[in-house]
Amino acid sequence: MKQERSGEASKVIGRKVLRPRQQVEETIREAILSNELQPGEMLPPEAELARQFNVSRTTLREALRTLTSQHLITKVPGARGGNFVQSVDYRSLGAVMSESVENLLALGTVEFDEVADARQLLEVPSVQLAAVNRGEEELKGLQEIVERQKTASVDDPEIPELDRAFHTLIARASGNRVLASFVEALHHATEPVHYLELSPEVGRETVLQHQRILRAIEQQDPAAGEEAIVEHLTYLRKHITTHQAAERDGASPTP
Missing domain, CATH: 1.20.120.530 (GntR ligand-binding domain-like)
Structure with missing residues (x-):
């Protein structure tokens, strides 16, 4: 087997490991930007999202707050409310x-x-x-x-x-x-x-x-x-x- 010569650059195969909150943010953000989640669509209830991501409700809410501050989702209060995808345009x-x-x-x-x-x-x-x-x-x-x-x-x-x-x-x-x-x-x-x-x-x-x-x-x-x-x-x-x-x-x- 050919050995790597001393000083030769190694192939980069690693990537930064995200914390749970960041992983939740990244996954939802990618779903919005790829149109998997459409503008106006309501996200699953927070309890269900926390179960899907296998994270605590606190971690999920922190991720949702960040996405709200980035104007990717908006939270509507009330019995008919929830977290909705915002329109992403100019x-x-x-x-x-x-x-x-x-x-x-x-x-x-x-x-x-x-x-x-x-x-x-x-x-x-x-x-x-x-x-x-x-x-x-x-x-x-x-x-x-x-x-x-x-x-x-x-x-x-x-x-x-x-x-x-x-x-x-x-x-x-x-x-x-x-x-x-x-x-x-x-x-x-x-x-x-x-x-x-x-x-x-x-x-x-x-x-x-x-x-x-x-x-x-x-x-x-x-x-x-x-x-x-x-x-x-x-x-x-x-x-x-x-x-x-x-x-x-x-x-x-x-x-």
Whole structure:
């Protein structure tokens, strides 16, 4: 028999041995990602799952909590409830990223300016691509949003949702679903109404800027779209920074 020479690399046949909780997570995750478990399908009851995996209920619940935090399953309480498989698509990616970014901001491990920088870096190509790739349905949706914004007052409870819808619909019109997920997540974390009280002046100027962005997309002009979105994000960022500085100093921010 041929002997392996000294110093020659051995064939790798081993793999990391997972703990019971990790094995449960891995098995259920693979079943979801392979479509063995379909979106909306309810997992077997926890007692039955624990029996199938031959683990304790505590170990099973730890695994299910992790899968819930990863937005792969959701727990519905009540007699008709249970653990259900969530839809895994680009929107799930955005939800996970949004939650992560907000946690990092809350913990202070990243700065607001870092997130705002990343948002601007992504929203510029988002608008450029939307100007090229947008369809009639997406264009009509953007027009309806801007028309609603033109008639809404700054204290209208719909304002945050209209702003979110405008930016995320542009990102979806780009045709790049990963880009759309990232833009939606970062927009949520840096949403202006989270950081300042909108004055009528800021509200009016914001709508005008949205109109310029929309016009560039209507005319399928990527260069004009880039100019309009940079102007818009720079304007908002200036007011957010001013508001934050005033809050730190204990003064009332000027519009």
